[in-house]
Amino acid sequence: xxxxxxxxxxxxxxxxxxxxxxxxxxxxxxxxxxxxxxxxxxxxxxxxxxxxxxxxxxxxxxxxxxxxxxxxxxxxxxxxxxxxxxxxxxxxxxxxxxxxxxxxxxxxxxxxxxxxxxxxxxxxxxxxxxxxxxxxxxxxxxxxxxxxx
Numbered sequence: 001x002x003x004x005x006x007x008x009x010x011x012x013x014x015x016x017x018x019x020x021x022x023x024x025x026x027x028x029x030x031x032x033x034x035x036x037x038x039x040x041x042x043x044x045x046x047x048x049x050x051x052x053x054x055x056x057x058x059x060x061x062x063x064x065x066x067x068x069x070x071x072x073x074x075x076x077x078x079x080x081x082x083x084x085x086x087x088x089x090x091x092x093x094x095x096x097x098x099x100x101x102x103x104x105x106x107x108x109x110x111x112x113x114x115x116x117x118x119x120x121x122x123x124x125x126x127x128x129x130x131x132x133x134x135x136x137x138x139x140x141x142x143x144x145x146x147x148x149x
Contacts, residue, residue: 002101003132003133004132006106007137007145008138013110022049023058033080033083035078041092042062061074085102089106090107099132
């Protein structure tokens, strides 16, 4: 079964957390699909990953860039996986496709958005019911992640 991680964002927003998680995946030679909840968020994340640091960028692409198969990180608002990613990240309340076949699924959700928290709980229940290996992580005061469940 797929290892599924739930990251409860309480101190730092997605825009500060996502690049670091993607960097970790790329260091491990993992291909990633990031699924956003809407097309406008794909555009915003595309811009973010080019400019989040002055000295670096994350190699990535969207369907607008052409060959998704060449992208180590692919941004989408749909269920596609053109780069044969082993990791799928759901952000901005994206509804996941079937996670079977992925090594890792990751939900990043805003702890200050009650609807996002409720949806994350529903995803947790549904994924647990089909036997995926789930863990829940919460931000600590110093910005690190602490496993809570």
